[in-house]
Amino acid sequence: MEFLDAYSIRARLFPAILTIAPAVALALLATNWTDPGLSEIVSTVGIAVLFFAAADLARRMGRRRERQLFAETGGKPYNTELCHDNSTLVKGMRDRYRTFIARKINQAPLSEDDERQNPKAARDFYDECFFWLRENTRDTERFKLLFHENVSYGFRRNLLGLKPIGILLNILVFALAAAIVWLEPGFASLSDGKLVFLAIFSLIHAMFFIFGVSQSSVLDASRTYARQLALSTETLISSENKAG
Structure with missing residues (x-):
């Protein structure tokens, strides 16, 4: 049942469905559903497993x-939102969040000179800060935004990974649909109208990818x-203040 959690459905299953949509559309349009037989049952089960x-x-x-x-963009990015020279958040917020998290990981908050004089140590410090943040913001209801x-990032990343497959499927689906109309195999029923619909759908779908x-x-x-993630520190600070 882990597969059915909200993240898996929206960040993994949805990109997969979007990618194989042309193939599914071809299977649905090319199959004779007015008198379903073994091939239609196999197609339905196959699509579900797919x-x-x-x-x-x-x-x-x-x-x-x-x-x-x-690798193409210079290595894995690390979080700099709490660094002194980062303007993503206003200075007061950066200072407050940095001090709070540093206390949680039993370290002293870095000064601007610390970051400048020892960039490697600064990177390790902020990596640890954001690791602590991720571990303490896993409550999806409390940190819904x-x-x-996170889902948006996972969805886009996985869709990018599937991009070549998505483009290739559109090409193959159009070719297969044309072959079905040309050869008219007994197991398939695809009219010219359906082919036009599928061709337009494949074109739009390919342009999207x-x-x-x-x-x-x-x-x-x-x-x-x-x-x-950095802004989530505000919720953690507020919760601690209320508890105190």
Whole structure:
């Protein structure tokens, strides 16, 4: 049942469904549903299983593409939202959050000179800060906005990983649909009207993958998630103040 959690459905299954939609549309349009037989039953079961397999593939290819993306952009990014020279948050917020988290991880908050004189130590410090933040913001109800941003990042990352498959499927579906109409096999029933619909659908779908699924959209979602993660410190501070 872990597969059915909200993150898995929205960040893994939805990109998978979007990617294989042309193939599913072809299977539905080309099959004779007025008099269903064994082939229709097999198609229905096959599509259901395909969704689960595609969701797992989305996760694996998304992670692989993530590693490639980080390598192409200079390595895995680390959170700098609490650094002194970062203007994502106003200075007062950065100082307050940095002091709060530093106390939680039993370290002294870094000064501007500390960051400048020892960048490696500063990076390790902020990595630890954000690791602590991620571990303490896993309550999806309490940190609902953060969860939504995490889902958005996962969805875009996995869709980017599936981009080549999505484009290829549109090409193959159009070719298969044309072959079905030309050869008229007995197991299929695809009229010219259905073919036109499928051709238009495949074209729009391919354009979406070519122009709408991009590295920049993934990086943008990553920055938005990192900012929201830093802002979640405010909720943790407020909760501690109320408890105190």
